[in-house]
Amino acid sequence: GDSVTQMEGPVTLSEEAFLTINCTYTATGYPSLFWYVQYPGEGLQLLLKATKADDKGSNKGFEATYRKETTSFHLEKGSVQVSDSAVYFCALSRGAQKLVFGQGTRLTINP
């Protein structure tokens, strides 16, 4: 069945460091791909998405490119801030908006 695999956490970085969180997927057809973020004490919120191959989603300085050849959707940010500390979830849509989520990656940014 469809699945999403994220890099193991937790990830700890210093402020202004470069961030990559790896995400790969297994799916039939052409799923849409998402990154959701969960800040402490809050529900998940959509960070960015891409609906077809080679699309790039971007928001708040974060980017991810839908790579069908490598079945990947890695999240990147050039310079992280303390306020980026959160749990990040990669997900795919297998139609009708039923999302399949990865296990989540906890990110901590130190000043």
Place this chain on the structure above:
Amino acid sequence: DVKVTQSSRYLVKRTGEKVFLECVQDMDHENMFWYRQDPGLGLRLIYFSYDVKMKEKGDIPEGYSVSREKKERFSLILESASTNQTSMYLCASSLARGTAGELFFGEGSRLTVL
């Protein structure tokens, strides 16, 4: 602002109790979902609904049921709570069916079953 409200942020129940988790959305969304979130497992879909009085099983429906009597309200029911149902429960809603739309989540209900 869109809003999904879950009735209780924290609950503590005893094994065998019946538990109701309530979720209300004010966005006139057709679709509503219940997920549970566990460390290392991410989010797993329990049940979802595309319309009033309609429900479909997700990936882990065992031990749960749901009710959707009104469009804005989607309830998750644990008929007889067990310790392995201790978890964070997240409700979500979305506007349209068949498209890769955005899910809007509530803040979650953390349930502890003793």
